[in-house]
Amino acid sequence: MNCALQAQVAKVASPDKNLDVAIWLNNGAITYTVNYKGKAILENSPLGLTTNEADFTEGMNFISSNSSQLSKTYSQQKIKKSEVKYEANKLTCVFENPKKYKISVVFQLSNNDIAFRYEIPAMGERMSCVIQKEATGYKFPNKTTTFLSGMMSPMTGFARTAPSYESDYQADRPLKSATRSGGGYVFPALFKIGEDGWALLSETGVNSQFCASHLSEYSDKGIYTIEYPDIRQNNGFGSSGAAISLPGLTPWRTITVGDKLDPIVETTVPFDVVEPLYEPSKDYQFGRSTWSWIVWQDNSMNYEDQVKYIDLAASLKYEYILIDALWDKNIGKERMATLINYAKSKGVGVFLWYNSNGAFNDAPQGPRNKMSTAIERKKEMSWLKDVGVKGLKVDFFGGDKQETMRLYEDILSDANDYGLMVVFHGATLPRGWERMYPNFVGSEAVVASEMLIFSQHVREIEAYNATMHPFIRNTVASMEFGGVLLNKYLTKSNTDRNKRLTTDVFQLATAILYQSPVQMFGLTPNNLTDVPAFEIDFMKQVPTTWDETVLIDGYPGKYVVLARRHGKQWYVAGANATKEAIKLKLQLPMLGGKTTALYNDDTHKAPFTESVKISKAGKINIEIQPSGGFVLVQKD
Structure with missing residues (x-):
């Protein structure tokens, strides 16, 4: 096909035919449009990416397309719905750049959800590359209003631990509203397209093989684009792009669409298009937890107050207590082992807090330097297993780089080897992790x-x-x-x-x-x-x-x-x-x-x-x- 032409090269619709995506070649650039029930959700929006070996954003030629149908069912205890049936229509479009290097754009459409990603084969003798930038964008009609949260500036906030996805969402703002930081917007991002419908943007399937991304500022071309992490994150250490082996895949970009909000709230697409990365080492049990730190703060991090909160958990018939920061200094490992045995005698399991930090921020709370390297992490997790700890809360990550994604995955994978659940705090948005990592419980990533x-x-x-x-x-x-x-x-x-x-x-x-699936409730002994009494009775049963x-x-x-x-x-x-x-x-x-x-x-x-x-x-x-x-x- 002559790349000077502007033409639709392929189209795919959802099983119920209400949602459709058209793929276009516009003067050598790949674009796409999205319609729902005949109304425009996304206008001509760019696709493509740039690597250190090849540019897939211009001079592209359409080679071929292939369509198929997908159907699967799965069970997932940790999300909003325990039994899921996923049915989708799949479209794979292959394009070629002027150097004859190929790239595929893969779309999967279920009735209200779009998931798409890039698949990159080997480039001649090259079996690896660095993805430097994506052209992937979203052009909403001008009547659209936004519900967005700004990306926090790197190395700001408490002890230089930002960004941690802890900015407020602003409701019903114009498309052209700018963030205070100028750093774009976090996922997920919600848009109201006048009276025509709603769209939720996010991504899923991010693991150690890629960086996490976010939305750019609204451009003068009327487009939000996928943006990779700011190089200043994690004290400037680590690349802002993604190094991948070839053939390789990018994470899934997701768009959930509806004329009402029901499909937005009820979507399972973050989990539909990913698979578990390893088997659980045990049958993890979820439930309720007490924790003293939230109201009683640092001064409560002592043996006596933790006994009071263990007793509170037992009174409420809660499964867990979270013992937060500073336990290493104020209680110590020897007395902690005794405290864990006391909790066990009351039928209460223990989560322990850890600082993720090694070298990328200034957070002083301990335990420090236990989760950031494989050798120390495995030593610590061996002790945790021996004394009967059930899970970890790991805090202060502050970045979306591939280097940080590796740390998240390493902590989760090692923790599973020792039968430990993991909660992340001061952290990025989980992107399909409930399904990908069997011992992942949840993340803060919110105010x-x-x-x-x-x-x-x-x-x-x-x-x-x-x-x-x-x-x-x-x-x-x-x-x-x-x-x-x-x-x-x-x-x-x-x-x-x-x-x-x-x-x-x-x-x-x-x-x-x-x-x-594990809720750390802020109740206090008083x-x-x-x-x-009926409030406590409710909290005993929820x-x-x-x-x-x-x-x-x-x-x-x-x-x-x-x-x-x-x-x-x-x-x-x-x-x-x-x-x-x-x-x-x-x-x-x-x-x-x-x-x-x-x-x-x-x-x-x-x-x-x-x-x-x-x-x-x-x-x-x-x-x-x-x-x-x-x-x-x-x-x-």
Whole structure:
């Protein structure tokens, strides 16, 4: 084909025909368009990449295309849905550059999801290359508004640990809005295309063989492009591109599309297109955890206070306690072994905190230098296995480079060898990791509960953030938030400062709204007696794994109502970020004719519970107070 022509070279549609992608060759450049139900979601958007051996962005010729159908089922306990059936239509387009080097662009379309990536064969005698830059872009119609979170500037924040995906999402902003840092936007990224629909952008399948990426600033050509990590990350160490073996693959770029928000919230595409990288060394058990640090802070990192939180976990019938930073100095390994035995006698497993750091930031908390090298890591994990630790929380990563992706994978792989689960904190967005790494539990990668302790501003927008996460951050990966804070004041004394501005029932609702298979809840020992008993009873029973997730109603940044099923039991939770009470007429077919326990706030924001029979048609009227919430729990 003459590369001077502008022509459509291939097209693929979803199984239900509502979603389609067309591939074009425009004057030697590969582009694509996306339509949903006949309406434009993405206009002419660029494809291609540049390596140190070849440029695949210009002078390209179309060679061939091939179509096929995919179908698979899989089970995954750690995500929003436990049994998944994935059906997609696949299109592979082969192109050739002026040097006769080839590249394939592979698209897979399910009914509301697009996943695409590049496949690069050997380049003559070259069996490896460095991918330096992607042209991959997204051109939305001008009427689009954005729901984006800015990428944090490298080597800023606490002890130069940024970026850590801990910036707020801004709702309904114009396409041309710039970030404060000028560093682009993190994944996932949500877009509203006028009245025509919604699109969620992200990526999945990132492992040690590639870097993670993010969205660029909005260009003067009206396009967001894939951008690789800032070279300044991790103190300037490591490449900003990706070194790959040939033939090689890039991670999947994903686009979830719908005329409503339901497909966005309910998508499983981050897990549909990846596979486990190794077998679990044991049957990992998930559940609930206490942790003292979130409210009692550094001063609680001592033997006596940890005993109190072990006892709290036992009282709540929780599976775990997280013992956070500074335990190495304040408790020590010998007494820690004794403490772990005490926890075991109470039926409570232990997660221990570690600093990821070796050389790339200034975070002083210990244990340090135990996770950053293979020799020390394996020594430490051998001890952890011997004393009976169940999992790790590893903190302070601060980068998306391939060098950092290797560290994440090395920690996970080694931990699996020793039967340890892993939670990451101060970390990047997980990209398919729940399925790829069997012992991966979840990551923070959000403005999480600790910022409620440290920031008045974050306390003021807590309800706003809670109505954003189910539509954006938590749609693509488990989110270890560390919430459900029932102290009126977020201090050990529960007096004077850090006043909580959301209701108790709002806090209960977040246990459902936020999804992670291990939840570190922010309850304190005094909550056993200073909050209504029905709140504690609820927290004793709330699950952390789900078999089904359904969006009921909501709008990002305003309100949300979400239903989740655990076994045969449905939980419905909602939160209100507006300044007025919201009266909703909800359709809950899964609860039609069922008796439920309703937890709600009265007009004075005082919590109450009552038994409510749902109509056979599944209809119920619910009022949610400002900065409040509600929960319905199926009883029969």
